[in-house]
Amino acid sequence: MSFDATHQKEQFKSVGTRPLRPDGVDKVTGRARYGADFNMPGQLVARVLRSPHAHARIVKIDTTRAEAVKGVKAVVTADDLPDLTNGDAALFAILDNCMARTKALYDGHAVAAVAAIDEKAAKQALKLIDVEYEVLPHVVDVDAAMAPDAPVLNDAIFTEGVTPKPDTASNVANRSEFGHGDVEAGFEAADFIVERSYKTGQTHQGYIEPHACVASCNPDGTAELWVCTQGHFVYRQNCADLLGLEVSKLRVTSSEIGGGFGGKTHVWAEPVALALSRKAGRPVKLVMSREEVFRASGPTSATSIDVKIGARKDGRITAATATLRYTSGPYPDMWAELGAMTSFACYDLENVKTVGFEVVVNRPKVAAYRAPSAPMAAFAVESAVDELAHKIGMDAVAFRIKNAAKEGTKSSYGPVYGPIGIGPTLEAAKAHPHMSAPLRENQGRGMACGFWFNFGGQTCTDLNINADGTVTLAVGTVDVGGSRASLSLIAAEELGIEYQDVKAVVADTATLGYNDMTDGSRGTFSSSMATISAARNAVEIMRQRAALMWDIPVEDIYWEDGHAKAAGSKYGNLAPLSVKDIAAESGNTGGPIAGHSELVADGAGVSFATHICDVEVDPETGSTRIVRYTVIQDAGKAVHPSYVEGQYQGGAAQGIGWALNEEYIYGDDGRLQNPGFLDYRIPVCSDLPMIDTQILEIPNPNHPYGVRGVGETSIVPPLAAIANAVSNAAGVRMSHIPMSPPRILAALKDAKG
Amino acid sequence: MTAIAVSTTINGDDVEYLCQPDETLLDVLRNRLGLMGTKEGCGTGDCGACSTIMDGRVVCSCLVLGAEAQGRSIETIEGMAQGAELHPLQRKFIEHAALQCGICTPGFLIAAKALLEEKPDPTEEEIRFWLAGNLCRCTGYDKIVRAVQDAAREMRGEAA
Structure with a gap:
């Protein structure tokens, strides 16, 4: 059934109120589980070796001495993450950022990683990885990087968006242009003009929770990843692509997320954790230190x-x-x-x-x-x-x-x-x-x-009417700041039931269809659209069930204030059926009642x-x-x-x-x-x-x-x-x-x- | 290195554990005792996510050695509610929407509890300076300060 997303509703019962959030108690008692709060049997500890140079060619990496450390179960380098990106430049950038291949491109760039039985062994092993660097000239300032004599980071970058295409490589990757009208004529017509130059420094999102994950690759080709992320479906795709896994065999569960603000929208160390687990044959926990978070994740542009x-x-x-x-x-x-x-x-x-x-x-x-x-x-x-x-x-x-x-x-x-x-x-x-x-x-x-x-984007939501008439709402957009509360309000509003009767959860990648990540301010916008759509689909089914219960045509039943009601005077004696009434009979009227929705939330x-x-x-x-x-x-x-x-x-x-x-x-x-x-x-x-x-x-x-x-x-x-x-x-x-x-x-x- | 045997009190219970001499109290709580409500945000005493109370004083448990807990009394977030009854600060944090992601929340609650035990009627400025060792990146602190003010009022027996 096509979903009509146009704005219709002006009066609200639930939306606009301020109920308590469903994850509140867990979060004030310390029970909420974040990226680093999960463990698996036989789990190893991972640590990452990072480049101390801003720009250097990696001449040789010798891991022999590290592998000999007692308690070390696996050491990985770029060799353990072969390039499967098939010409996809954006994916290659993610791969190369996870583990430097031929060059270290910034201070903090990962060059190797270790999994060991404890942190002590892992740290000792890091010190024994021998990396031979050829240090290259570097550039960190944006204007300096554009200068003709700047050290060039990547000799395959020729500025795109200019004609003719340059014949020498530079650090200017592309030029984009927007606008309309005739600015020269516009300035001619001006009485006053201000012309200024500005600079801004580079900042970090500064989420308080460092990146953390537990990765487990099994010998049968299946794998699991527990991770703090803004988009577990995107992480699943990235990791599956980079490790050559089948998407269906990698199950990603998003933990509670301790802040992201955009910084947890693509993978950093998760493919490395999976590669370590694959090599060691055991689950691996990888938690970044705060210093690693600053040196090697985020930040924004200068x-x-x-x-x-x-x-x-x-x-x-x-x-x-x-x-x-x-x-x-x-x-x-x-x-x-x-x-x-x-x-x-x-x-x-x-x-x-x-x-x-x-x-x-x-x-x-x-x-x-x-x-x-x-x-x-x-x-x-x-x-x-x-x-x-x-x-x-x-x-x-x-x-x-x-x-x-x-x-x-x-x-x-x-x-x-x-x-x-x-x-x-x-x-x-x-x-x-x-x-x-x-x-x-x-x-x-x-x-x-x-x-x-x-933004809007791809969204998938399941809404299950339970036998007692309460509702479980499974969404695929990670809750970064209270969206389980807002989406429960939306479901309650659309169904005409109480907020307290809805429980929203963030489903893992194996139990719900694909969702884009929580970015672009899309979490509540897009998942609420999918929730309304799912609720309308559930209402359709409830109308059909009411028709069966009453033995009257479904066309004569309408939905109002959380109840199925019989239209017209001929059914005047039928007391409206609530969600609870209909749910209680569901076993006799066709089985479980659920509404699903898969859509692209356009029109943000x-x-x-x-x-x-x-x-x-x-x-x-x-x-x-x-x-x-x-x-x-x-x-x-x-x-x-x-x-x-x-x-x-x-x-x-x-x-x-x-x-x-x-x-x-x-x-x-x-x-x-x-x-x-x-x-x-x-x-x-x-x-x-x-x-x-x-x-x-x-x-x-x-x-x-x-x-x-x-x-x-x-x-x-x-x-x-x-x-x-x-x-x-x-x-x-x-x-x-x-x-x-x-x-x-x-x-x-x-x-x- | 040889492990050290430690006898201590955590949330009122007698607890014994072995830890390495260089192991932090934070790591002991999280990795040896399963008390993962205490969070690590930095490991250098700058963010306050690992705040615990040691003999009545707020400490960053990442800057305390596990061995230093010998004979002390430690309070963590897991001990803040009395059974099923939340501490007023815990309730007020939920009521005032004083948490978004919630990773800093245990540390804020521990620090705020210590504040109200020492100063039942703090000014806004006193609250802000007392909590200046706890970083929150989501809220801008506004609703946190209001939650602490409201909890303090309730704990003093005043109407909201």
């Missing part, structure tokens, strides 16, 4: 961005351009392209052009980090927009309202918008008491906007946010304190408002860390100097104020309840909102993120002359 925006005296933008250079680690991806797409997505522009350059460098392979690539682009654009408003003499909010995209606007990256929330979030900001609150000495206020696409509604921020800058130390923070964001429909607020607050806090302090620091030797939470300092409780939130609900026309993804957009505006606030507080315009105390002090000193 960037260098030029922005030029022109406007007329009346405040209308006439043209806007941006050139965006993003690092991708040693393997090209689409990070610059995403930056180029998102840059000007908030605005209604006649003439716009963005160009992205994807640049490979000797840093870890970049992974998605919450609205990947958008925060850096928004930092640059929203800083320039703010400066332009000041130059024209307009209020920063009014200037943005005048230029905001709306329904029918052709976006800077192509599509024409449906109903969207940028205008409403700006109007809400204008009216918010925060905007008119008094400021003290050395304090300043800033604001900025942000955009994220939101785009998401916009406006943030307001007050800071206080200490002119003596250059230290910046966040005094007040407000997030205003469109949720489409907030299914469980507490967890929507949580997404808004969490994203803002991550953005604050990015803006003020977080940064990968490399030495001249290309080695990461701060791979730990002491020196890579994320915001702590005493760094932050309460983070106020305002949820707007502009329904997504492509979801039955109007739901939009809510997870990512909140990290997009903070960098610029804080930079604009710092500018208003200290009178200096910061163009380099993070705005650490030394950078602000230097800017203050420069301003004094």
Whole structure:
């Protein structure tokens, strides 16, 4: 039966309430099991040997001495993970990142691994693996990597997206371009122009749970993997491809996940754990140390961005351009392209052009980090927009309202918008008491906007009506922040039953059809769509069962408020049948009742946010304190408002860390100097104020309840909102993120002359 | 290395174990005693996920040796609820949505319990500085602070 996903529902009973989450007790009692909290009989401990060089040819690896260590059961190198990628460049990048093949491409790149009976033996064996390196010149800075004389990481990379195709290899993997109109003519028509260059440091997702898995390969060709991941079906596919396993024979169970934010969307060490298990013939547990997490997983791109925006005296933008250079680690991806797409997505522009350059460098392979690539682009654009408003003499909010995209606007990256929330979030900001609150000495206020696409994707859900009328909901999107609660609300709403009568679980790869991972803010959006569809299918069956129970035609039965009801006056005496009534008789009316759904959740509604921020800058130390923070964001429909607020607050806090302090620091030797939470300092409780939130609900026309993804957009505006606030507080315009105390002090000193 | 025999008290129960001289209390709890509610986020005392209470004081169990527990009294997350009855902090964390992924939650609960035992009526600033050794990457701390405030109110016998 075809599923109608159009927005219809306006009145809700369950959706929009704030019940207790189903996994709450497990998580406050320590019973919830995360990646490292699982063991198997005969399990070995794995450790990974990593390159100490930023760029080096691997001349020879001799594992003889390591293999001789008592208690060591297996040692693997790239030889144990043969290349089965068959020309698939993205898959090869994952393989090469899991275990370096001919070259180590960054400090921390895995070169070998050991499985032993205990950590002591494993660590001892690591020291006895002899690796002969030929150290090569390295490059970690994005602009330096683009220079003609830069050391080239990969001599097979010739910039794509330019004509004619270059005949020399470089670190620029591709060029992407978006936009429309005539920007030159637009700038001609401008009365004011702001043109600036910006840089942002590389940050890590900083999930508190390190990557962890238990892998078990059996001699009969079957295998199991327990792992903390945002997408166990994707991990199954990656691992099966890289190890030559049949997909059906690899069962992957997602543990509770201790944070991911995009960093747990593709495999890192899991294929290595499986290879060790295959070689040793025993289960293997592999848990990364925090230092390994920083050196060899994550992070986001470092960037260098030029922005030029022109406007007329009346405040209308006439043209806007941006050139965006993003690092991708040693393997090209689409990070610059995403930056180029998102840059000007908030605005209604006649003439716009963005160009992205994807640049490979000797840093870890970049992974998605919450609205990947958008925060850096928004930092640059929203800083320039703010400066332009000041130059024209307009209020920063009014200037943005005048230029905001709306329904029918052709976006800077192509599509024409449906109903969207940028205008409403700006109007809400204008009216918010925060905007008119008094400021003290050395304090300043800033604001900025942000955009994220939101994704949908492949989704499969099972909804089982149990014999007692309660419902078990099996979903395939990993719960990263409360989605079992929101999806239980959705099932309760659609069936017309109580939230407490629904229990949602995340099913493993053997018990449910394929699901894309929880990324792109798709968890609640797409799985709720599949849950509604599954519930409607179950209702169809319940109507049929009621027809049998009553012995009347099914066409005369409709579903309302959780009950099958007979239509028309001729069945007036039939008392409605509840889910419990129908379920109790299911054994006599055709057996178990279930609704299934397999769909591609199209139509994820785009998401916009406006943030307001007050800071206080200490002119003596250059230290910046966040005094007040407000997030205003469109949720489409907030299914469980507490967890929507949580997404808004969490994203803002991550953005604050990015803006003020977080940064990968490399030495001249290309080695990461701060791979730990002491020196890579994320915001702590005493760094932050309460983070106020305002949820707007502009329904997504492509979801039955109007739901939009809510997870990512909140990290997009903070960098610029804080930079604009710092500018208003200290009178200096910061163009380099993070705005650490030394950078602000230097800017203050420069301003004094 | 020769294993060391340790007699200690964990969550009120007498416990004996053997551990290596260089083995952390965290590893003993998780790997030898099966008390995996205590989490490892960094192993260097920077994240607080492994917070436990030792003789009334919050410690990072990754910075304590297993052998140092000899004769001490250790409290872990597994001992926080009284049977089926959750501690007010545990209840308030669920009610206020003060956890998202939940990996930092045991450490926050242990640290907050020690705070409220020492200071039943803390200011917001005192809560924020007391909990500054516990990292949370999901919540932005807002709902955690509110949950602690609400639990403190309830434990003092005040209406919400």
